[in-house]
Amino acid sequence: MKNIVFPFPAVLGQEKIKKALMWNVVNPRIGGLLISGEKGTAKSTLVRGLAAMIDDLEVVELPLNTTEDRLVGAIDLESAIKHGIKRFEVGILKKAHGNMLYVDEVNLLSDHIVNSLLEVAASGVNVVEREGISCRHPSRFVLVGSMNPEEGKLRAQFLDRFGLYVEVKGEEDTRERAEIIRRRLEFERDPKAYVNKWAKETIAENKRIKCAREALKNVVVTDNAMQLAASIAKEGNCAGHRAELVIVETAKAIVALDGRIALNAKDIREAAEYALPHRIRDIPDEPLSQPPEQEPLEEEQQEEQQQTNDNSPTETEDNSDDGQQLQDNPPSEPESQAEGEQQKDSEDILPQDKPEAPDQSNADGNDDEQIDEPGQIFMVKPWIMDDQERILRKGSGKRSLVKTSSMQGRYVKYKFPRESSIQDIAFDATLRAAAPFQRSRDKNGMAVALQTGDIRLKVREKRTGNTILFVVDASGSMGANKRMKAVKGAILSLLTDAYQKRDKVGLIAFRKKSAELLLGITRSVELAQKRLQDMPTGGRTPLAEGLNMAYDVLKAAKVKDPDIIPVVVLVSDGRANFACSGLNAFDEAVKAAGKFAAEGIKSIVINTDCDFIRLDLADKIADAMHADHFRIEDLEAESIVTALSMSV
Amino acid sequence: MEHANKNYPFTAIVGQEKMKTALILNIINPLLGGVLIRGEKGTAKSTAVRALAELLPEWEQVEGCVFGCDPADTGLMCSSCAEKKNKGTKLDVILSKMKVIDLPVSATEDRVVGTLDIEHAIKKGEKKFEPGILAQANRNILYVDEVNLLDDHVVDVLLDSAAMGVNNIEREGVSFSHPARFILVGTMNPEEGDLRPQLLDRFGLVVDVAGEKDVAKRVEVIRRRLEFENDPAAFSQNYEELQKELCDKISGAEQMLRQVRYNDKILELAAKISIEMGVDGHRADIGMIKTAMTIAAYNSREDVRESDMLEAAELVLPHRMRRRPFEEGIMDFTKVEEIIGDAGSGR
Structure with missing residues (x-):
């Protein structure tokens, strides 16, 4: 069915998306576009409008409900059953060939679908070996995706598949906005008439793109231009060579669409603006908040233009060296290196300056309560590591893939039954398996006879988050030096992350003489945030009580739903100084910590100790729990991929 | 029913x-x-x-169509209805609620x-x-x-x-x-x-x-509910006239909606509110105007007024305030009132 869509030229503003889309139509070798x-x-x-505008372009949609058989193609059920002929029924990948x-x-x-898609996008060939069908066909397409980064991110490998990247925002000008409303309302009032009204522009654009396609092969790419592209890509520390190829192809499209033949440095630079943002990798040690490269790039280019062949000295092969030098250049970020340099062999450390944190080490009165505002929220890097067969955070909105027998979740592909019990039959796959044999089977009056060997089961993918229980030290020592502010900021950041991964959360605070369950295990991360906000600090540190309560809560949750993956996050400086039992508080805490290790409960310790003399007590607790441990400053994401989505 | x-x-x-x-x-x-x-x-x-x-x-629908296609709207028709229509086959139409x-x-x-x-x-x-x-x-x-x-x-x-x-x-x-x-x-x-x-x-x-705070009203809620449960048919009968009135009002407004007009001031007002309130995207602006138009129609008016915009903003904006997932999205409604007030006095 054909839906009448809003005409492409009538969309006001959003020039970047429009351009990027048109370039891709002019030159499919650019390799697609991601709109975020x-x-x-x-x-x-805009994407749908484009399809309607270009008469020989089809936009094939890949809906979220797609199953694997429809993506790659499968055996033609009807022809197999009725005629006993094995025929290949094409899937979306075939339809998309030569299209968008x-x-x-x-x-x-879903992850399975992404994997299949990536494979084909890389090779340009769809190889089908399934259900007795053996077939291969070319499948080259322009991949266009749109996403809202609030909902989760893409993994880097997938990200790289998109030639260009554009980030969009709403219009800020009152008049423009008013015009946008006016156009939209006019369209809704009478879609057909509105499309007709724009017919002239639409046809003109169509023609312009067609001409540009023709002109594309005449565009001359000089060595200089290629070198410029390469040096820009290198500057961005992009992996592989796709970046420079995309830059050159994009620049060609720009020139062709402009009706020119010669490609100049400006085109390359414009192309780079679209081809690089999602490919730039952070150089280790680079301060996070540095804006993506623009300034230094500009200089680099000028240099490049003048001294053609001379690679500037900064561009040595070694990344880390490179990073070091680059880092010295931008004067923007005052770095408190002294704070940041320490421990952690493999981890990259992000020096994060918290002006209020250092050096007022003598704490104020310990017993009065205070409520600190949460500090800054940042993007966190993958912090829940994966130790079993579960897959480490894969970018998009899930942390753990639980293969559950509960028959919930999205059906993505089929499998052969392994156990004797057969549940959740994938009927379509079963029918396809049985189809070729129908002519020879006794069918008992039915059109299809199924045998046990035909049976296939559904593979479902369920996006299950972890059940994360935060155990927060709210004692007086945490209140000192506004430390709680940073801690709250960090926990909020983790909660934000938890939200995107659809985790369940709970919150326990311990202070004075007991632990308190501020929030039972819930899906409402928002509620956790509210409770955290109002959490007062002050008093002693009954660490063992906090841990014991966490253990009990998780135990109870596990009884309720055995499928959950519990994670306990202890946020503390480890300076336990109270235990109900009256025994040594720290020993008691270590003992409580041991319970988590014994049960194999995943745990993480966030060490908040930032006194001048570190006691590393929290690290000892972490060892007893078999926990991964972090410091707050370690949690911040360093990857540009994550930084990108927060710059909205 | x-x-x-x-x-x-x-x-x-x-x-x-x-x-x-x-x-x-x-x-x-x-x-x-x-x-x-x-x-x-x-x-x-x-x-x-x-x-x-x-x-x-009640809508006009193609008889027997699972999707309840509108026989007049070829743009949004299911493939089988569209095919029939293209072939010139007459589509049987029924009225359905x-x-x-x-x-x-x-x-x-x-x-x-x-x-x-x-x-x-x-x-x-x-x-x-x-x-x-x-x-x-x-x-x-x-x-x-x-x-x-x-x-x-x-x-x-x-x-x-x-x-x-x-x-x-x-x-x-x-x-x-x-x-x-x-x-x-x-x-x-x-x-x-x-x-x-x-x-x-x-x-x-x-x-x-939220639940009613007023005691008298709360009592009324209970009274009606009990009465309804006692004898649903009789209870409903009592409200038949009111129901009919509302139905008529709705269908009247539907007719009216096509005539409702707005001027540029109103459009700009919508844009301004969205910008000042910092909402994501343009869906809020468009929604605000459409809602205001519908409110005008519901009140049997052909022109959209500032008061309609205020009412519309109250329905359209609260969930669209830009915020990170966990920031408190506080809706400062007085601000909207001010913006609308400014626009009103500016005339």
């Missing part, structure tokens, strides 16, 4:  | 004016994008939605989007698409009680089709596409967890409801 941005910014409207493949909400796509 | 399961009459609901208005506005103008009702337990949320069924207008279709929280993805018709495949050896809830929901109200508890996968597909009014199916050997334009109505209790911002934004309007 807030809700309601004409992302999908559009995935709305691409970050919500 | 069948008598077996009598609904509590809409007009008999005490108070909750904002919620009632929001629901009615959506019937008058199905393009408003639905409504989300947030509130504690026992605040007549579900009752109101279910009661809506009786107020719904708009319905409230339930989407239970336990619904699985295949039931929501539709799937392979197994029975047909086994008996006939042919592939056939078995329509799901989204097919039924086309041109109707899709009601999700406890929408915040909906399975993530289901939310994803719901978003997908809510966005474009089309349900694309590529699963279980079936490749199919059908119109799925519906009014999304959700109710939720915020204590049970929050809604993903992406889904939140899909709701055109949001109302927060």
